[in-house]
Amino acid sequence: MEPYPFAAHGKNQKGIGKLFYPYFGFMITRIAPTPSGFLHPGNIFNFLLNWHWARQHGGKVLLRIDDADVERKRPEYVDDIFRVLEWLDMDWDIGPTGPDDLDQNWSQQHRRSLYDDSLLELRNKSLVYACSCTRTQLASEPCHCQDKKLDLDTAGLAWRIPTRGEIILFTDRVIGEVKHYLPLQHSFVVRRKDGIAAYHLASLADDRHFGVTHIARGEDLLPSTAMQLHIDDLLDQHYLRGCGFWHHPLILGDQGNKLSKSAGDMGRSIRTYIKKEQLLASFERWAGFDKKDRKEIFAL
Numbered sequence: 424m425e426p427y428p429f430a431a432h433g434k435n436q437k438g439i440g441k442l443f444y445p446y447f448g449f450m451i452t453r454i455a456p457t458p459s460g461f462l463h464p465g466n467i468f469n470f471l472l473n474w475h476w477a478r479q480h481g482g483k484v485l486l487r488i489d490d491a492d493v494e495r496k497r498p499e500y501v502d503d504i505f506r507v508l509e510w511l512d513m514d515w516d517i518g519p520t521g522p523d524d525l526d527q528n529w530s531q532q533h534r535r536s537l538y539d540d541s542l543l544e545l546r547n548k549s550l551v552y553a554c555s556c557t558r559t560q561l562a563s564e565p566c567h568c569q570d571k572k573l574d575l576d577t578a579g580l581a582w583r584i585p586t587r588g589e590i591i592l593f594t595d596r597v598i599g600e601v602k603h604y605l606p607l608q609h610s611f612v613v614r615r616k617d618g619i620a621a622y623h624l625a626s627l628a629d630d631r632h633f634g635v636t637h638i639a640r641g642e643d644l645l646p647s648t649a650m651q652l653h654i655d656d657l658l659d660q661h662y663l664r665g666c667g668f669w670h671h672p673l674i675l676g677d678q679g680n681k682l683s684k685s686a687g688d689m690g691r692s693i694r695t696y697i698k699k700e701q702l703l704a705s706f707e708r709w710a711g712f713d714k715k716d717r718k719e720i721f722a723l
């Protein structure tokens with residue numbers, strides 16, 4: 424696995440390092456697990472789709488472990504990611520070789536300055552406000568903190584971007600033209616109360632940092648794509664605007680339930696309850712390998 428020289432040192436701020444990017448010109452997809460639970464079949468299908476998509480075009484695969492949330496990160500979940508990928512014979516070109524390499528060189532903790540740059544830019548453009556709402560308060564009414572003009576430097580406050588029903592337009596390779604409305608009189612968190620960059624902001628900064636060009640994700644994440652595109656636009660980076668998107672149908676459980684951490688997590692590694700051949704065969708059926716040519720399925 425070739426080392427990626429900039430990620431480890433956080434030198435790729437403001438995208439400058441991309442000029443030296445060793446995979447410039449390649450298609451780059453990513454598999455981005457969160458180590459807050461064991462991987463479930465839904466994760467695996469998504470990984471395989473991204474993997475095949477890149478490989479079909481001679482592209483590169485990035486393994487990005489989304490470990491910004493240190494509270495929920497557990498060593499057994501990190502370990503499971505590497506073991507499952509090895510079990511499935513899935514390789515990757517950019518990313519950590521194992522748990523130690525992750526901690527030393529690839530953890531999102533090393534890219535906090537990158538996320539802080541984006542947060543600072545949003546702040547300088549007066550696009551964020553501070554919010555003191557508790558989870559309980561937010562359960563009963565929306566956040567009205569924007570009117571309070573709380574000091575952004577106060578510790579323990581979240582930073583939010585207000586939304587006003589903005590229309591986000593983008594193209595999905597299967598769905599076609601997508602017109603997504605951000606919520607009216609709403610807001611979303613870009614910096615959590617503990618000062619950690621929220622998922623959307625970190626994910627966007629990372630995709631830009633590593634030069635990801637194509638993103639396949641579950642269709643339940645379509646609103647996430649819209650929000651990330653919105654942040655991208657606000658930052659005037661328009662990085663994601665150049666990316667290819669593929670929102671695939673969700674992989675459902677036997678009862679038609681969504682396989683997620685709550686519904687699909689058996690509390691142990693997938694390796695212990697599904698045969699690899701069975702998992703790969705059901706992926707191939709789901710992806711349509713039995714009906715169509717791979718070239719057709721993964722066409723750009």
Ligand SMILES: [Zn+2]
Pocket residue numbers: 553554555556566567568569
């Ligand atoms: Zn609030």
